[in-house]
Amino acid sequence: MRRSGRAALSVLCSSAVLLTATACGGSEDTSASGGGGDDNTITWWHNSNNEPGRGYYEQVAADFEDANPGVEVEVVAMAHEDMVDRLAAAFQSGDVPDVYMERGGGELADHVEAGLVRDLTQEADETIEKLGGSVSGWQVDGQTYALPFSLGVVGFWYNTALFEQAGITEPPATMEELYTAIDKLKAAGIVPISVGAGDKWPAAHYWYYTALRACGQDVLEDAVTSLDFTDECFVQAGETLEELLATEPFNPGFLTTPAQEGASSASGLLATDQVAMELAGHWEPGVMQGLTDDGAGLGENTGWFAFPEIEGGEGDPEAQLGGGDAWAVSTDAPDASVDLVNYLLSDEVQTGFAENDMGLPTNPAATDAVSDPALAQLLEVRDAAPYIQLYFDTAFGASIGGAMNDAIALMFADQATAQDVVDATVQAADMEK
Amino acid sequence: MTRVTAAPEATDPGAAVTRGADARRVTGRGRSGKRRQRLEIVLFVTPALALMATFVAYPVYSAARMSFYDWKGFGPMVDSVGLQNYVRVLGDEVFTDAVMHNFIIVFASIAVQLPLGLALALLLNRRIRARGLLRTIIFVPYVLAEVIAGVVWFQLLQPRTGVLEKMLSSVGIPVPEQGFLGTPDLALATVFVVLTWKYLGLAVLLFLAGLQGVPDELYEAAQLDGASWWQVQRRIAVPLIAPTIRVWIFLSMIGSLQLFDMVWILTGGGPANATTTMATYLVSMGTQRSNFGIAGAASVVLFLIGFAMAVAYQALVLRRDTKADA
Numbered sequence: 001m002r003r004s005g006r007a008a009l010s011v012l013c014s015s016a017v018l019l020t021a022t023a024c025g026g027s028e029d030t031s032a033s034g035g036g037g038d039d040n041t042i043t044w045w046h047n048s049n050n051e052p053g054r055g056y057y058e059q060v061a062a063d064f065e066d067a068n069p070g071v072e073v074e075v076v077a078m079a080h081e082d083m084v085d086r087l088a089a090a091f092q093s094g095d096v097p098d099v100y101m102e103r104g105g106g107e108l109a110d111h112v113e114a115g116l117v118r119d120l121t122q123e124a125d126e127t128i129e130k131l132g133g134s135v136s137g138w139q140v141d142g143q144t145y146a147l148p149f150s151l152g153v154v155g156f157w158y159n160t161a162l163f164e165q166a167g168i169t170e171p172p173a174t175m176e177e178l179y180t181a182i183d184k185l186k187a188a189g190i191v192p193i194s195v196g197a198g199d200k201w202p203a204a205h206y207w208y209y210t211a212l213r214a215c216g217q218d219v220l221e222d223a224v225t226s227l228d229f230t231d232e233c234f235v236q237a238g239e240t241l242e243e244l245l246a247t248e249p250f251n252p253g254f255l256t257t258p259a260q261e262g263a264s265s266a267s268g269l270l271a272t273d274q275v276a277m278e279l280a281g282h283w284e285p286g287v288m289q290g291l292t293d294d295g296a297g298l299g300e301n302t303g304w305f306a307f308p309e310i311e312g313g314e315g316d317p318e319a320q321l322g323g324g325d326a327w328a329v330s331t332d333a334p335d336a337s338v339d340l341v342n343y344l345l346s347d348e349v350q351t352g353f354a355e356n357d358m359g360l361p362t363n364p365a366a367t368d369a370v371s372d373p374a375l376a377q378l379l380e381v382r383d384a385a386p387y388i389q390l391y392f393d394t395a396f397g398a399s400i401g402g403a404m405n406d407a408i409a410l411m412f413a414d415q416a417t418a419q420d421v422v423d424a425t426v427q428a429a430d431m432e433k
Numbered sequence: 434m435t436r437v438t439a440a441p442e443a444t445d446p447g448a449a450v451t452r453g454a455d456a457r458r459v460t461g462r463g464r465s466g467k468r469r470q471r472l473e474i475v476l477f478v479t480p481a482l483a484l485m486a487t488f489v490a491y492p493v494y495s496a497a498r499m500s501f502y503d504w505k506g507f508g509p510m511v512d513s514v515g516l517q518n519y520v521r522v523l524g525d526e527v528f529t530d531a532v533m534h535n536f537i538i539v540f541a542s543i544a545v546q547l548p549l550g551l552a553l554a555l556l557l558n559r560r561i562r563a564r565g566l567l568r569t570i571i572f573v574p575y576v577l578a579e580v581i582a583g584v585v586w587f588q589l590l591q592p593r594t595g596v597l598e599k600m601l602s603s604v605g606i607p608v609p610e611q612g613f614l615g616t617p618d619l620a621l622a623t624v625f626v627v628l629t630w631k632y633l634g635l636a637v638l639l640f641l642a643g644l645q646g647v648p649d650e651l652y653e654a655a656q657l658d659g660a661s662w663w664q665v666q667r668r669i670a671v672p673l674i675a676p677t678i679r680v681w682i683f684l685s686m687i688g689s690l691q692l693f694d695m696v697w698i699l700t701g702g703g704p705a706n707a708t709t710t711m712a713t714y715l716v717s718m719g720t721q722r723s724n725f726g727i728a729g730a731a732s733v734v735l736f737l738i739g740f741a742m743a744v745a746y747q748a749l750v751l752r753r754d755t756k757a758d759a
Contacts, residue, residue: 088720091507114508198701252592253612255704256620264591274594399505402722406527406706413617413705431521 039334041072044099045087047080052356060352064343071336091116098333099340101325102146104137105390106397108328117145118329123338127345134362137390138326147345150359151324152282153382154205154391160303162190162276171305175240178308182249185276192249194275195412196259196266201393203412204405205279206244207421208321208392209307211237216314217387224395227429229422233314238411238418240310245412251275255413260287271297279307281322282360285374302374306381320381322388324362396429403428493736499729506723518730528731531709532738534621538710539689541625542632543682549629550636551678555666557637558644568641575634583698586627590614590699614700617707624699624708631695632688636681643677644670676754683746690739711735 044061048054054077061073076097078086083101090096096116102108111117121128121143128135128144138146158171163181166188172178185192197203212220215233223229251257251269258265263272270278271288278284288297309317327341343349347365354361354369360379361367367383370376382388393401407424410416416424500519503512522528557568574582589597592612601608609616613623647670655665671678693712696702702709702717711731719728 088506094507110505111507114505116507198703252610253615255611255615255617256700257615262588264588264594398721398723402717409703410705413703415617415705 040070040336041074042099042334042337042340043074043076043097044340045076045078045083045097045101047078047083047101048358049077049079053358056352056356056358060344060349064340067343068336068339071334073340096330096332098330098337099327099344100330102138102328103323103394104146104148104326105395106401107394108138108145109140110397111328112140112145116331118331118333118338119143119145120147120329120338120341124342124345127342130364131345131362132364133387134324135326137323137388137395138328146326146328147341148324148326148362149345149350149353151322151362151382151388152360153320153322153378153385153388154209154279154281155304155306155320155378155381156277156279157270157284157288157298158277158303158305159270159273159275159298159301161301162273163303166190166276171303172308173305174309174311175244176311178244179247182247191251191269191275192277194251194257194266194269194278195254196257197250197254197409197412198256199259200405200409201391202259202266202279204393204408205321205391207237207241207404207408207411208389209279210240210244210310211315211392212319212321212389213237213307213310213313213315213317214240217316217319219314220389224390224392227396227400227426227432229426229429234422235418236313238421240313241408241411242418245414250412255409260291263291265291267291282375282378285372286357304374304377316386318385319387319389320385321391322382323391323394325359396425397432400425400428400432496729496732496736499725500733502726502729504725506719506725514726518726519734521727522730522734527706527709528711528714528734530706531711531714532734534708535690535692535710537621538625538628538692539686542628542685542689545625546629546633546636546685547678547682550633550640550681551671553633553637554640554644555670558641558670568637571637572634574631575638577631579631579694580698582627582631583695586630587614587699590623611704615704617705620700620704620707624696627699628692628695632685636685639677639681640674643674647673679750679754683743683751686742686746687739690735690742711738 046057048057057075057077061075065071065073087096087100090100091111091114094116102111102117108117124144124147127147131147134148134151135144138144138148156171162185163171166181166184168181168184170177172181182192195202195206211234214237215223215231219231219233223231223234251266251274254266257269260267262268266278267280267284267287268291269275270284271291280287285297285302288302289295291297306317306320327344329337329341345363347363350361350363350366351369353359354366355371357370357372357375360375360382361370367379370379389395391401393405395401396404404421404425407416407421411418411421499510501513501515502510503514503518504510553571557564557571561567589595590613592598592608592610592615595612598608598612609619613619651669651673652665655669660668691712692710693716696708696710696713697716700708702713712735715728715731715735718724718731
């Protein structure tokens with residue numbers, strides 16, 4: 001009796017472990033109670049968890065409170081990953097903070113559909129006008145639901161000293177020139193490019209860019225809304241990427257290399273002179289600074305060039321891939337939240353944002369305040385671009401974007417063809433329709 | 434489902450107490466005593482039942498319910514799709530491969546860790562020099578936090594810069610171009626080696642504990658009869674710790690089916706889905722891709738596989754151990 005009881009109990013316990021491991025949360029509670037509690041308290045979540053950003057936002061909140069007597073701003077600063085997780089949980093429970101960050105695209109459209117986000121079109125019309133085309137990524141059916149405060153572009157960050165060592169004088173402007181540069185770097189015993197394909201999205205950025213260079217703006221805009229990928233240019237994008245992959249330009253073990261964590265990540269390899277370049281966004285200098293002992297990253301050896309042109313491609317070579325962060329207001333937030341968001345995008349706050357090198361400001365009044373030379377260069381590129389294509393995975397939403405990224409990652413492992421990437425995306429899109 | 438099994442399990446011992454006490458007290462205070470005992474049972478069992486209901490039964494119900502909906506993780510769960518999520522999960526090559534990877538780990542663990550663990554346990558059961566130290570060394574990996582062990586191995590296995598690669602190439606063993614974790618054909622085997630390093634300690638510990646329970650008289654008697662060390666191990670030690678071995682197999686099997694953390698840290702399921710397990714599949718489908726319905730269906734499949742194997746093992750293998758003593 002005793003032993004059989006214990007044995008049965010062990011089954012029970014182990015199935016309990018199984019159960020808790022498999023049940024992945026989630027409640028269907030939809031009662032949105034608003035984050036702040038009463039009408040005079042605004043909860044504001046942001047991810048500027050380090051100085052000077054953290055202190056700067058404290059100051060901004062205090063200034064806003066002074067200008068609006070009776071209103072209190074409860075600022076919650078957290079690390080980016082924590083914020084993403086907590087926001088996901090907040091959306092599940094319906095208890096969303098009053099002012100929070102939206103990345104735009106399909107994710108925002110889903111939140112809008114679920115009635116979680118406040119329409120800012122009327123209440124923030126002046127700010128929207130000032131920001132101009134930047135807000136397009138945060139519009140759904142012509143209405144604006146969030147105001148971007150930082151908008152960056154993706155390109156190749158490179159080590160100028162290693163390029164010089166390999167005898168490359170001009171950063172490559174076409175794919176052919178990129179292949180030549182790769183050959184020269186290899187000949188000099190330098191690993192040309194690092195990519196964090198273990199995280200998938202850094203690999204996917206290559207396909208996004210070849211698609212951006214291969215496809216015309218109208219085709220891409222149409223694809224984002226209609227989920228139609230029949231245009232030949234999407235296959236051509238994959239074929240161009242296959243050509244690049246055939247030159248074997250990447251760091252050894254790139255299939256499991258993480259994007260940004262630690263010295264052996266793609267960013268770490270670039271920061272420590274192990275590779276010559278990496279395709280990454282405006283966050284890269286900051287990430288590299290965090291990965292080097294002296295906190296300087298690549299320092300004065302930091303260089304940047306745009307993704308090269310594809311011969312015969314329909315896309316504008318000046319167009320850039322990018323994305324950014326925007327302030328959104330949840331449905332049940334107090335009205336003062338909209339004032340706060342307008343204030344966050346004001347000339348004054350955006351200028352301070354730029355002076356503290358917290359990102360690439362969207363308010364044109366703040367453009368000149370960016371002090372970091374690398375970021376200032378990016379800002380020029382961004383503002384000269386005829387259009388900025390939002391990262392496809394963000395634009396399509398997690399479900400389609402994830403399937404697309406998986407297929408592209410398989411292509412990097414030589415297990416998917418150009419057609420497979422298109423097929424996987426179409427298949428995931430069909431499930432959404 | 435669990436609730437049904439949970440209830441009799443939790444009340445059983447209580448029921449036994451009631452019966453026993455009834456017999457003793459029937460002549461005593463009668464009615465009020467009975468009531469008091471009922472109260473005691475309720476008092477002792479309720480907290481455990483409440484915990485089970487909140488943290489086991491409800492999440493299972495919730496995941497099972499999710500599996501019948503198309504749900505993105507927020508807003509009302511209204512878009513019922515019937516069994517479509519199950520069709521998708523079972524038709525997804527990534528998931529069926531993941532199931533296969535789980536079973537490869539299940540069988541490889543038993544085939545490799547069992548003989549290895551047994552050999553080490555028998556060795557460490559002898560009176561050898563520095564036995565305590567050796568036991569500690571073998572057991573330390575098991576005590577290490579999984580994440581820390583994973584991160585350390587990830588760094589050791591880095592191509593070019595990793596220590597392991599330098600050591601292997603210095604003795605002339607060729608290393609793969611993309612590293613052990615970056616080569617799809619080698620990744621699962623590499624993960625398995627790390628898992629063996631991590632969990633061998635548990636097997637050795639359990640077997641050693643089993644060996645402590647073997648009476649010394651049996652060894653002495655065998656020695657008097659002129660049995661060799663090998664004969665003693667084969668005919669006496671191993672058969673007598675067979676119940677321990679069977680329990681270890683059970684634990685190893687369940688652990689392998691749920692395998693997540695080490696894979697997540699070492700490869701994230703890659704390269705090219707070469708190391709996905711059912712658990713990594715459901716996490717990437719759920720929290721990363723917001724397909725909670727599909728993740729829910731995958732978790733129900735994982736639960737059913739785990740439950741079926743546990744029950745089958747219980748009925749076919751462990752039954753012997755439990756019967757003998759009943």
